[in-house]
Amino acid sequence: MGFLKVSSPHAHGPMSTARVMRLVLLATIPGLFSLTWFFGFGSLVNVLWASITALSFEALALKWRKRPIGFYLNDYSALVTAFLLGIALPPGSPFWLIMIGTGFAILICKQLYGGMGYNPFNPAMAAYVMLLISFPVQMTTWLAPQGSFAGDLLGPIDALRYCFGFGRDSIDAITMATPLDVLKQNNSLLIEDLWQESSQFGQFAGIGWEWANIGFLLGGMYLLYRRVFTWHAPISMLTSLTVMSTLFYDGGSSASGGSPLFHLLSGATMLGAFFIVTDPVTSAVSNRGRVIYGALIGILVYVIRVWGNYPDAVAFAVLLMNFAAPFIDHYTQPRTYGHKLKDQQGGKS
Amino acid sequence: MIELIAQNPFLASLLALVGLGLVFGALLGFAAVKFKTEGNPIAEQIESLLPQTQCGQCGYPGCRPYAQAIAEGDDINKCPPGGEATIAALADLLGVEAKPLDAAEEAVPSVAFIREAECIGCTKCIQACPVDAILGSAKHMHTVIASECTGCDLCVEPCPVDCIDMLPIQTSLQTWHWDKPKPAEDLIASDRGTTKQSGAAV
């Protein structure tokens, strides 16, 4: 008769993986805009070059693995990795640094594990941490934000030139320690004095950084509204970070770890909360699990920022919790209809 | 004495090592006595994984002897009725590498059927059946209790008139079920876009 023989359900919802990924890409726009506004075109060039290399690596890997290339490139997941890595790297990073990063992320962290859905670690964060450990100088050289120095911002042409290795020396003129760095190095000044002394501090945190974070927060709100992910992980991470920084905030002594607001709007906090922690592949699966997962990341971020060796900590915290995700899943299986929670936990092995 | 040892590092390390060896040896010996397990439970565990067709295709007279043999180091890939699934389970249990099946093909689950018109009532199949799943007496027609038949094949050979068939077990309305979808991620490029979908169970 020529009718299809398929298992129910026959209807399908409007959501597709590609659409999820597109929404995530769309949601990075406000953050990317503020980064460009305050630090010049360096981040945009990062993202562009990272996208090109990531897609190439992805295509290469798929070819090696004899998988349909177009089908998988269409899911935009490589592009999301590229965007996140490009944003996380310091603006104006050299091309090879970016390339090594995307190569590591796509080939090692993603395709080697079996492609999208199979990777235990967030590829962008794993690549970031790898680069941070391997190339500490390049990775900690951040451009000075607009208004903190006299010179011009990095224009598009300059950004491209810097990226591909022409006139790299001149870029050092406009680099500056990040507020998190400054705070970490500080051991003599009160926070108030530090704020006045260093030009990179802005209203709440760093000049450009606070706005970049607000941009990513906006993007995250949009994704929440579009139900791309649930509130559990990001909100719980931000809450635990706030709680930690409030508990340990001593009102601004020289040994202070910074105010809650400073932590919320510094570094990669918002990017992490809404674009990294929410990565479904590597996070816990149940809502309860995601609350725990997010909360632990928040705590780890504060701990590493204030007492650890690195100024920013989102990447480390996320990677550490990626390890713990299966463990969390094991203990947070939701109570199924018609079961008592005890029975269910007891029934597990 | 102690001084001698203290002054002689070689002696000290020798003594330390021997001492450690003695202590751990004693511990192990104690554990071996204290936590001794009776019999050979591994053979039992192996047997519980075997399909119990008692067909002897492994070269042993039944599943139990084969389980014993595996426990004593025989290969795990000699059970055609169990097939890859059994090999995987055994490999899992014993922590060894799964091997390909040591037979032409996996045995299709089947059930013996006696063409009753041709049966001469010789009782040879009854004697061959390892699970007493054939009924009948001398000079009377025999029949197979299908629910007890393990599909082992052993009755086919002795039948002098070749009236026993091994019929593969048919899917019935009660046993029918959807097949698992073919994972589309493993599709090759050319499979895309055709109307035959991954969800279509053939």
Place this chain on the structure above:
Amino acid sequence: MRKIWDIHGGIHPAENKHQSLHNPIENAGIPPQLILPLAQHIGAPASPIVNVGDRVLKGQMIAEAKGFVSAPVHAPTSGVIAAIESRVIPHPSGMSASCIVIDTDGKDEWIAHQGIEDYTQLSKIELVDRVRQAGIAGMGGAGFPAAVKLSTRDDKPIETLILNGTECEPYITADDILMRERAAEIIAGAEILRHLIKPSKETLIGVEDNKPEGIAALKKAAEGTGIEIVVFPTKYPSGGEKQLIQILTGKEVPSGGLPSDVGIVCQNIGTATAIYRAIRFGEPLISRITTVTGEACGQPQNYEVLLGTPVQYLLDKSGFNKDNCIRLIMGGPMMGYTLQDTAVPIVKTSNCVLAPTVAELPPPPPAQACIRCGMCAEACPVSLLPQQMYWFARAQEHEKLENHQLFDCIECGACSFACPSNIPLVQYYRASKAEIRQAQQDKIKAERSKERFEARTARLEQEEAEKEAKRAARMEAAKAKAAAAANAPEAGKADIIQAAIERSKAKKAESADPAQAAIARAQAKRDGNVEEESPQEKTERLQKLLASAEKRLSAAKEKLALAQEQQNENADAFATAVSKTEEKLAAIQKELSEHEASLAPTKASPASDNADPAQAAITRALAKRAGANADETDEDKTTRLQNTVASTEKRLSAAQEKLAAAQEQNDANVAAFATGVEKTQAKLDTAKKELSDHLATLKTSSASEAVASDDPVQAAIERAKAAREAQANMSDADKIKQTIESLESRIARTKEKLEAARAEGDDKADLLADSLVKLEDKLAAAQQTLSET
């Protein structure tokens, strides 16, 4: 306002319900042929009670329920049974099953049926029985026999009766239109259900808020009845029984349990209507409301359809355009299954036939990788983790699947609907459930096979051991008997073992060592002191031996008979013992006859001198016995045979009694008893035959003898004389001729018997035929020898 609980998850697929609600319910009419599957419900299929060619009337039961969880099937209209055969049924597999096919005659003639005005007059049992006889099965989709749900148990008091008018699946409007048009019937059905179940707390009808007209109609009809219409927000799958219970009461049905475990009974509103019609008008379930919809149908519509109506008939009525349609769905787009064949009939559970266009429900795109986004877990109404279960299903990790409560999955399809990667999750779960069930069954079967195998091995070993023991015992017994035979008189001793020892010693002393005896005899001879056994002594000795051997033989035979009667395992051993003893007996007889033959010439002269005729007669009789048949006398034989027949008959009847008893008690030994009876029967037959043969020969021989004598001694003498004369006179040829004659007469008799047996269809016929063949063989052999001599 009553409290409404929420279920976890759920989705909001496009409803698409308005299309089929433009028109009221239309009667689909009577198609030329109706196909009624015997299994339209959960449980055992019904069993046909009509034959092909029968004329049936509308409402006539054509298949009866088989067992408790089952439902009968009725003829939806009048017509003739065209066939009872396998037809494609509505089932996802597209397979066939037994159906009754009716060629309708268009007269739509009702069978006599009667309802009751006031159902309260009937007892609960009678009412439930009426529901059962009406063949009502849950009409919401699962098809659970309604009467089973109504048979509530006293130990599970029911608090709440819920009628399910949720109809949460997109497209389907069968319940919606039922509420709009037949609200009064629903309420009347609800009243009956309430009367039957007597919920202690409340009766609720749950309806989603997307059916305002239906709700209004129901509310109006329910005024003053105390039945509450509960309206709650639309969300798929609120209409699942467990989900509805949670929404309305906040209670959860325990996993693996029934709603009655939490004091709830749930019925579909369509079922309620059917129950009302069955009780009030006595109409069985022969039609239902089915939605035919989808964009490939020109006029989506709700039909009142006779059960058994082919889908094609409904599609034709609805302006179905096949070219637009690539899948045909029985049920809704979420849980319905695809049909391969439009010839399948509408059954009790068919609430919808959905014929969507390609654009409407496009074929599923290839699945992408799972990104563990958790949208499926968000959608799952029973709080499972579908993404985890998907991984486990792919990896065949059955144990983990069960730990993740795979079997609580209701297969609603919400997870697959929500999955952004288009993974057919539900199909994975269905396949995995089947795999796990199969694995469990295989496990059980393997266990049983193992048990049977072990039992068999043990039995064989035991048999072997018993045989061994028997062999040993037999050897012992044979030794003991030999000893006893050697020294019979001493058997009176109290200590048997002692006696046996004594006997064996005595025997040894007497004759055990023939060589020794021979040496002794030779020495004696040499000494000139000839002390050899005199002929008389030897005769006496041999006769004594003969007598004792006969005694042993009869004893052995008795034992054998006893053993056979008791189905003793030693029967075989006894049989061999008997045959051995017989051999021995024959040997002794031979020796005796030889001895007497050698004596005969010497005796001939003394015999003439001997005045005592009795002595002579004895001698002659002995001679005859030795020379001729060397066997028992005819009288003896007759009595013996008669005895045998009698005892065999006794044994047979005993065996038959035992068999009957065993059959009554379903004993496992029935087969063994049956063989026992057969064997005894066969023996009886041979014994009877032997007896009759013997009698026949007796007749002929006695006729020829025809010597009358009063004195038995005289008679014996006469017979002995005659026999000796006959013996002496008869040449070999004559002997053979005699044999041939007797054989011929026997053949003739056997033939007669055979014919009689065949005429009566007796089992003996075969036996007789066998013996006939044997006799004929013998005859041929005898004729051969005759012609040769």
